[in-house]
Amino acid sequence: MSSLHKSVRKALGFSTLLGGALLLGGCGGGGSGPSVPATPVPTTAPGTLLADEFNSGSLDGKRWTVLGSTLNIQRTQMGNTPSFAQDSDGTRYMRVKLDSYLPTPSVRDGNSLEFLGTEVGGTMRFARGNGVSFESRMRLSAPNQAGMVAAMFLYSEKGIYGGTPPLLLDEIDHELLTTPLNSGSPYTWTNIYNDFILHQPGQGSGDSYVNNPTKTEGLPEPIIATFNPSGWNTYRIEWKAGSVQWFINDTLIRTDTSARVPDDALGVRFNIWAASAPPTGWAAAFSDTLKAATSAADNKTYSLDVDWIHVKSLDGSAATTSPLVFSAPRTSGAPMAGYKGK
Numbered sequence: 001m002s003s004l005h006k007s008v009r010k011a012l013g014f015s016t017l018l019g020g021a022l023l024l025g026g027c028g029g030g031g032s033g034p035s036v037p038a039t040p041v042p043t044t045a046p047g048t049l050l051a052d053e054f055n056s057g058s059l060d061g062k063r064w065t066v067l068g069s070t071l072n073i074q075r076t077q078m079g080n081t082p083s084f085a086q087d088s089d090g091t092r093y094m095r096v097k098l099d100s101y102l103p104t105p106s107v108r109d110g111n112s113l114e115f116l117g118t119e120v121g122g123t124m125r126f127a128r129g130n131g132v133s134f135e136s137r138m139r140l141s142a143p144n145q146a147g148m149v150a151a152m153f154l155y156s157e158k159g160i161y162g163g164t165p166p167l168l169l170d171e172i173d174h175e176l177l178t179t180p181l182n183s184g185s186p187y188t189w190t191n192i193y194n195d196f197i198l199h200q201p202g203q204g205s206g207d208s209y210v211n212n213p214t215k216t217e218g219l220p221e222p223i224i225a226t227f228n229p230s231g232w233n234t235y236r237i238e239w240k241a242g243s244v245q246w247f248i249n250d251t252l253i254r255t256d257t258s259a260r261v262p263d264d265a266l267g268v269r270f271n272i273w274a275a276s277a278p279p280t281g282w283a284a285a286f287s288d289t290l291k292a293a294t295s296a297a298d299n300k301t302y303s304l305d306v307d308w309i310h311v312k313s314l315d316g317s318a319a320t321t322s323p324l325v326f327s328a329p330r331t332s333g334a335p336m337a338g339y340k341g342k
């Protein structure tokens with residue numbers, strides 16, 4: 001979600017893309033460590049459902065949209081817009097940004113909003129069919145700063161927030177937590193959700209994030225030898241009937257074959273946000289070294305850089321797609337109990 005649900009989202013309505021085309025920046029500043037070599041996105045390969053190299057300097061409005069300021073995750077108000085940059089080697093990419101300065105801080109859902117984050121969402125959902133692969137090449141611009149969560153994740157929801165049937169979500173996450181990445185035992189994080197009931201009116205605190213063998217499980221994944229958070233890495237999720245597998249740089253890091261495997265069509269998203277401290281936040285992701293700025297002049301920008309995304313059916317067929325539909329904006333919400341225990 002992204003781990004979307006470390007605190008309940010206030011609303012899930014998409015915003016319009018702000019400001020039209022976003023200009024291509026100059027040289028990007030994304031770290032100096034070893035990287036996985038770039039692989040051209042096979043846009044015409046059999047079974048390709050989505051391929052975008054983010055080379056044009058703007059988002060393709062038919063494929064992507066940006067979530068607006070009605071969405072908040074822990075310390076972060078969303079609504080920031082991505083920018084586009086180019087490295088000295090010619091690599092062009094999208095920058096999903098987190099700004100430490102929020103012009104109008106506020107309190108929402110028990111959290112003090114101090115940061116301005118970005119979430120970019122695909123406009124289509126992909127049915128599982130005989131299996132679908134979602135793969136992206138990404139890096140963190142400042143992995144040495146603890147307190148942030150950045151992700152590529154798959155998401156869909158159904159039902160009615162506070163109604164009958166209640167709002168349920170399916171989700172599969174590849175997450176980067178910069179706090180453990182700077183620890184003595186670094187790890188990345190993977191999540192999975194199936195028909196998970198969010199905290200909402202009439203549902204109490206919703207489903208539990210812990211000890212929930214049929215609904216969700218989040219796990220730390222030890223760092224593999226080829227992984228360097230400041231360099232380019234490829235992240236892949238292979239979603240099949242009865243199984244989900246997560247890969248980093250083509251190395252399998254987790255397999256789940258439980259009832260938690262989602263069965264609803266899923267869309268792809270990218271985001272970056274700042275974690276809150278317990279009890280309303282996520283202890284493993286929070287760091288008090290990530291400071292909010294009090295003026296625009298003191299703003300610091302962090303980013304998840306995305307070189308490309310490729311979605312394909314695993315058997316080469318043309319999987320079923322559908323528009324990504326969201327529930328009505330939520331008018332209330334509170335942090336979820338339980339996740340702070342992870």
